[in-house]
Amino acid sequence: MSLRHALLGLLADSPQTGYDLTKRFEETLSGHAWNASHSQIYPELKRLLGDGLIEIVGEGSRGSKTYGVTAEGRAELRRWMFSPLGDTPPRNEFVLRLFLLSSLDLADTRVLVGQMAQASDVEVAGLTEAIATIERFTPPGTRPGYARFAAEFGRRYYELQSEWARWVLAELEKAS
Secondary structure, three states: OOOHHHHHHHHHEEEEEEEEHHHHHHHHHOOOOOOOOOHHHHHHHHHHHHHOOOOEEEEHHHHHOOEEOOOOHHHHHHOOOOOOOOOOOOOHHHHHHHHHHHOOOOHHHHHHHHHHHHHHHHHHHHHHHHHHHHHHHOHHHHHOHHHHHHHHHHHHHHHHHHHHHHHHHHHHHOOO
């Protein structure tokens, strides 16, 4: 995944300023899917503008610009969405730590895996709350927003991590 495609997707949802995009990253994507700072977003917006994938659809006070995705930008986003997964190497810190558990002694492994379970439980609680908020603001009779689907995936992902960590702790107890 690239910042370029994340920005195109967010702008396909609705026109936004660089400030709005930075806030959306912080509030929705950071920590779950993708992290981007103000200093990364603005140069990428300039490149997208230069490539004709976005356009300025409004200007506000103090020179703020509202960007919208162009037809070419939508086509590029669609192309990327349908490209095979795995074009970029995956990075998952949780899984990396799994591979490195053998570097710890048994007591440290138990502590770390317990911390993994607790951290996953915290994420489940936060995403459960986010889902409830999304559902509260979804008008009756309308289809759920796509943010709801992403939040549900995240909740299930962290539930799996928590379940796995508790299984490891039980397996370690059996072996003792």
